[in-house]
Amino acid sequence: MTDLFANPAIQSCVLPFILALCMAAAVGVSKASTARYAGLAVALSFLVAYGITFGLPPFPANTSGQKIAYIAALAAVLGLSIEHWRTRFARQFALALGLVCVATVWIGWRKLAAAPTNDHLFALSIIAGAALALFATLRPPKDANDPAVALLVVCLSFAVLAFLGASASIAQNAAALGAALGGVLILNWPRRRVGLSASARLVPVVILAALAAQTVFFTKVPAWALALLLPAFFADRLAFRWLPADGLRSALVRPMILVLSASLLVTPALAAAWYVSSSSALEGGY
Amino acid sequence: MNRIASYFLGAFLVISSALPAAAADVYALDTGGRHYYAGFEISHLGFSIMHGRFDDVDGTIEYDAANPSASKVTVKIDATSLNTNHAKRDAHLSSPDFFNTAEFPEITFVSTKIEPGADGMAKVTGDLTMVGVTKSVTLDTRTIKVGAHPFNKSPIAAWSARGTIKRSDFGINYGLPIIGDDVTLVLDVEALKQ
Numbered sequence: 001m002t003d004l005f006a007n008p009a010i011q012s013c014v015l016p017f018i019l020a021l022c023m024a025a026a027v028g029v030s031k032a033s034t035a036r037y038a039g040l041a042v043a044l045s046f047l048v049a050y051g052i053t054f055g056l057p058p059f060p061a062n063t064s065g066q067k068i069a070y071i072a073a074l075a076a077v078l079g080l081s082i083e084h085w086r087t088r089f090a091r092q093f094a095l096a097l098g099l100v101c102v103a104t105v106w107i108g109w110r111k112l113a114a115a116p117t118n119d120h121l122f123a124l125s126i127i128a129g130a131a132l133a134l135f136a137t138l139r140p141p142k143d144a145n146d147p148a149v150a151l152l153v154v155c156l157s158f159a160v161l162a163f164l165g166a167s168a169s170i171a172q173n174a175a176a177l178g179a180a181l182g183g184v185l186i187l188n189w190p191r192r193r194v195g196l197s198a199s200a201r202l203v204p205v206v207i208l209a210a211l212a213a214q215t216v217f218f219t220k221v222p223a224w225a226l227a228l229l230l231p232a233f234f235a236d237r238l239a240f241r242w243l244p245a246d247g248l249r250s251a252l253v254r255p256m257i258l259v260l261s262a263s264l265l266v267t268p269a270l271a272a273a274w275y276v277s278s279s280s281a282l283e284g285g286y
Numbered sequence: 287m288n289r290i291a292s293y294f295l296g297a298f299l300v301i302s303s304a305l306p307a308a309a310a311d312v313y314a315l316d317t318g319g320r321h322y323y324a325g326f327e328i329s330h331l332g333f334s335i336m337h338g339r340f341d342d343v344d345g346t347i348e349y350d351a352a353n354p355s356a357s358k359v360t361v362k363i364d365a366t367s368l369n370t371n372h373a374k375r376d377a378h379l380s381s382p383d384f385f386n387t388a389e390f391p392e393i394t395f396v397s398t399k400i401e402p403g404a405d406g407m408a409k410v411t412g413d414l415t416m417v418g419v420t421k422s423v424t425l426d427t428r429t430i431k432v433g434a435h436p437f438n439k440s441p442i443a444a445w446s447a448r449g450t451i452k453r454s455d456f457g458i459n460y461g462l463p464i465i466g467d468d469v470t471l472v473l474d475v476e477a478l479k480q
Contacts, residue, residue, distance in 0.1 A: 006464055055459045062418045062457060064389055065382050110389055166377040169460050218388040219381055 011053045012159075012172035013179045020045035020183030024194055036083045038184060039200020043076035045180035046173075046207060053172055064107045064214045065169055068207070071103045075206040079199030087198075092138055093131075096202050100130040100209045107213040122216045122223050129230055130209035136233035137201040144196035145188050146236035149255050151204055152181045153262035154232050158208060158215075160270055161229075164277045165221030174211055177204055190252040222276060228269035235262035310350035310357055313443050313477035317344055321444075321476035324363050328453075329466030338379065340393070342367035347477050349443060351432065359397040359410060361473065366391050383460040390417045395473075398422070406430070410447065419456040425449035425471070441479035448472055 004010055023041035027034050050069050057066035078099055082092050104126050105112060111119040133154075137147040155178030162170035181204055187193045216223045231238075239261040315322050325339040345361035365387040370376055380387040397412035406429035414423040430444040449471045454462060 006462075053460075055454075055462075058457065063382065063386055065386070066457065165381075166374070167381040167383055168378070169381075169383045214382060218386065220377065 005052050008053075008168070008172055011049055012176040015052065016045040016049040016176040016180040017183040017186075019048055020180040021186060022183075024184040024187055035195050036197040037080070037199070038194045039197050039203065040076055040079050040083070041184055042177070042180045042200055043072055043079060043203045043207070045183065046177050047072055047076070049176040049180070050173065053176075054169065064218055067103075067107050068173060068210055068214065071099075071106070071210040072203075072207050074099060074103075075203045078206070079203040082202065083197055083199050089138060089140060089198075092198050092202060093134055096134050096138070096206055097127070097131055099206050100134075101127055103206065103210040104130075104213045107210060108217040111217050119217060123213070125223060125227065126209060126213050126216060129212070129227060130205065132230055133205050133209070133233045134202070136237075137205055138198055142240075143236075143254070144200075145185060145192075145255065146258055147201055147233070148181060148185055148196055149258040150233055150235040150262045151201060151208075152178050152185060153235070153259055153266060154229050155181060155204065155208060157229055157232070157266040157270060158211065158226070161221050161225055161273045162211070162215055162219065164273045165215060165219040166277075167215070167219045167221075170211055170215055170219065174208070177207055177211075180204075185255070188251075189255055192251060220277070221273065225269050225273040225276065228272060229266055232262045232265040235265055238265070310348040311441070312480045313347045313349055314480055315343060315345045315347075315361075316442075316476045316478050319476070323472065323474040324361075325472040327470040327472065329468070331464055332466075336370065338368060338370040340364065340367050341369050343475075345395075345475070346480075347443070347445065347475075349432070354402040354408060354429075355400045357397075357400050359395070359400075359412065361395040361475075363393040363395075364391065365393050365416075384458055386417050395423070395425075414451065416456045417458060421451070421455050423449055423451055423471075425473070442476065443479070444474075444476045446474045 005015075020041045023044060024038040027038045027041065047069065050072065054065065054069075057069045061067040061070055078095055081087070082095065087095070104123050108119060108123055111117070112123060137151055155174050159171045159174035159178065162174055181200075184194070184196070184200060188196070212226055215221050215226065236258055239257055322343050323339060324343045325337060327335050327337050330336040340363045342364035343361065345359070348358040350356040365385050366380065368376055368380055368385060368387065370379065379385055382389065394415045395412050397410050399411040401409040401411075403409065408427045408429070409424050410427045411422060411424045413420050425447040426449065427445055427447040430446055432441075432443040434440065435442045451469050451471060452467050453459075453469050454467050
């Protein structure tokens with residue numbers, strides 16, 4: 001059993017996927033009044049996967065990796081709050097961006113406390129990128145699943161970038177986030193079963209921004225490669241613009257087209273990162 | 287006359303008590319000649335023992351030959367100089383998964399207690415700070431030789447230290463238990479008297 005949970009594929013793919021699926025189904029399908037909390041299954045599943053992979057972080061957190069767990073927990077509390085008080089878009093956006101600012105500065109503190117360097121520019125870029133991602137995923141969508149599907153593709157692409165940048169732990173965290181999101185989304189495919197509320201989109205973006213900060217400050221992944229992922233957050237809007245609406249109406253085909261669109265949009269980021277690193281530092285074992 | 291003598295004696299006692307005991311000799315690691323080795327050994331997937339080292343090390347040893355327990359050791363390791371003779375593995379070990387060298391570029395050891403043993407052996411206990419965590423670690427140390435350099439006759443000394451830590455104590459949990467928890471530390475140094 002211990003060996004099973006030591007397997008990275010179980011830790012960061014299978015486990016968060018199944019956990020999120022079960023939690024979202026339990027909360028979202030059974031009772032209409034609690035359905036809006038279903039998205040929080042993403043944060044909780046991510047935290048469980050984190051605990052199994054890295055153990056419980058000490059308090060106060062010491063390393064950037066340990067801080068990720070606390071930021072995810074704070075994001076979950078924020079998600080719970082906005083669902084409980086039914087906060088509107090502008091306030092959701094402001095609160096989430098505030099948390100992203102805190103997370104970025106906290107994670108990069110050891111570098112940002114020094115005299116102004118490129119790291120300060122990176123911090124501003126991360127916050128600006130998160131603002132764009134939050135705008136794309138939080139704005140009232142025609143279908144709440146659409147931005148979440150794009151977000152899923154971004155999470156998995158982020159995992160590949162981190163893997164190329166020689167950090168398996170960040171790759172596993174991003175993959176776990178994507179898998180948890182996938183666990184909730186699969187409930188709505190091909191038939192809608194749970195309503196995806198704002199927290200289901202807000203929480204992953206905040207965690208992803210924290211992972212971006214850790215990646216930019218402490219790994220070899222170039223910041224511009226992460227920036228190339230940003231257009232994928234708008235995959236749904238672009239798909240609507242360029243593809244016939246008929247194809248997007250079907251609940252079966254719509255997510256597939258969105259996955260394809262988002263995948264095309266992340267291709268430049270993956271290609272660039274692959275070109276820079278030539279091959280993954282983690283490839284093949286050693 | 288007796289009174290004057292007693293004043294002098296009193297003054298001598300006051301001054302001598304204020305002076306430190308025989309000062310220890312200060313030795314600095316031979317960084318110019320790189321006569322040092324700071325390495326680590328860890329189980330690789332339960333099969334072989336993987337060896338790694340840090341190429342850039344500095345430090346001082348305040349060595350009190352008359353009273354070795356009063357000696358003091360300070361070692362500073364540049365974590366970014368990690369070298370396992372494999373570039374990809376070095377990149378991974380430097381990442382936040384393990385040594386996290388971009389966030390914590392320095393590893394330090396500062397002795398807090400030295401218990402001399404027989405034949406130049408000693409147990410050197412000190413604070414090892416790695417990945418931002420400080421833990422007390424005891425190293426089995428041996429004084430190899432203290433004397434004059436055979437060619438230039440300058441005073442020189444050499445020590446060898448071994449110890450085992452658990453990386454999980456320092457929050458380096460990634461890959462447990464597949465990649466071993468116990469890490470053997472090896473520190474062999476030659477130092478020049480200042």
